Amino acid sequence: MKIRVLLLGVGRWGVNHLRLLHSLPVELFVAEIYPERLAQARALGIPDTHLFHNYREISASVDAMVVVTSANTHFELCREFLEAGKDVFVEKPITLQSEEARILVALAERHNRILQVGHIFRYDPASQWLRNSIQQGSFGRIKILRGNFSGFKRPRSDTGVTFADAIHFIDLFNYFMGRSPARVNAILKDFMGRSMDDASLVTMDYDGDDGTTWATVESSYYPPGKYREVVVVGEELSAVCDYNIAQYKIKTFGNKHIKDGGDSKAIEGAVHQIEFPPEEPLRMELRAFIESIQTRKHPLADGRSGFEAVRIVEAALKSAKEGRTIELNR
Incomplete structure (x- = not known):
């Protein structure tokens, strides 16, 4: 049945x-x-x-x-x-x-x-490739995560842009890092005067045993075009992922900084393009929902991940209002 x-x-x-x-x-x-x-x-x-x-x-x-x-x-x-x-x-x-x-x-x-x-971005094959590569150590220590979810479009009427758009990459970075950030800082703007943000810059610190990863997520309704881009910068490897592209979403770069006496050198390494079979992420997440119903297996994007994403957006709103960094309890 x-x-x-x-x-x-x-x-x-x-x-x-x-x-x-x-x-x-x-x-x-x-x-x-x-x-x-x-x-x-x-x-x-x-x-x-x-x-x-x-x-x-x-x-x-x-x-x-x-x-x-x-x-x-x-x-x-x-x-x-x-x-x-x-x-x-x-x-x-x-x-x-x-x-x-x-x-x-x-x-x-x-x-x-x-x-x-x-x-939805958790279900994109490119996201899963990045998550697995980060967890397996292919990038080395992750220094920077940067996300841009922007573009000229009609604003949502029920939430500001941080809840509407930035939350996508906030959750995605939690997925990549396997944890929530320790600190959140944000600047929000209300250019339209709607009493809700329409431009947003959120920064997050992910503390780990090997240091702190600095993450930023930019979102707004203003720039011409459509930006759905994530940058991952590691000590051994870096990557740019353009989610607007169907198959060749990811480019990796073997770039490194090395010490040269008292100076540092920027060494450009090999560039590789990663191909993924074209698949509609929404279809994948809805299919996963049906499979979870059948198997009772925990969803990849479960309620707890939803809670964590909202908790971070709340911290961003508070940070922008009070002009200070918000510490998140673990």
């Missing part, structure tokens, strides 16, 4: 969930309050018996929920579904407050439910 999945929300990003869930081996139901959005599901071939304006008409009869609604609705919806014994996929951010995220994690554990968060 196919897993019965209810998709909540067919907005800008929800339409992609709709398309891909429809292609996966699940029995798909859709709930959306706006008739014109529900019509998109009907046009895709979802029968009227599987379309609802009120999710509560069908929620008791399905196995799992995919929540792609505005961020300020995530906590109450996920809490309701987890308490009802449903597995839940929720788009990032898991919640807008870390304490709410902590509650959802505890609920998922108490009810033995899958709670997966839409930290």
Whole structure:
């Protein structure tokens, strides 16, 4: 029997969930309050018996929920579904407050439910290659991580750009390092006067036995173009990953600084391009969610990773407001 999945929300990003869930081996139901959005599901071939304006008409009869609604609705919806014994996929951010995220994690554990968060970059093969190479020591000690998630586009109305965009690479750097940072500092700007940030620069210190890795994430709605770039700088190897590219996302550079008496020399090493089979990361993370439901295996982007990402964004907002570095408790 196919897993019965209810998709909540067919907005800008929800339409992609709709398309891909429809292609996966699940029995798909859709709930959306706006008739014109529900019509998109009907046009895709979802029968009227599987379309609802009120999710509560069908929620008791399905196995799992995919929540792609505005961020300020995530906590109450996920809490309701987890308490009802449903597995839940929720788009990032898991919640807008870390304490709410902590509650959802505890609920998922108490009810033995899958709670997966839409930290999509974890599921990109390029990210997994970088994570594995870092963990295996191919880069040597990681000195710098730099992320740029920017580009000219319409701002989200439910959150600022740090919650909307920077959180992607904040979570990704946690994934690379296998831990959260010890300190967070941030500068946020509200150029549009909406009382929420539309330009953001977050810096994080990841302390380790071999020293501190300095990480920065830049995001804003202003630069022309679309930037989805991550730079990893290690003592033995460096890499540039452009997530806008389908196959040849990563270039590695064997560059090193070496001592030459009292000076240092910059030695440029070999450059290699890494190829990956073209795969849509959203399809991969939704497929992983279905597999987690079937196997009860812990998701790669679980509720705890969602909690940590929100905790760091909270620290960034506090840092910008108070003009100081925020220490994070382990």
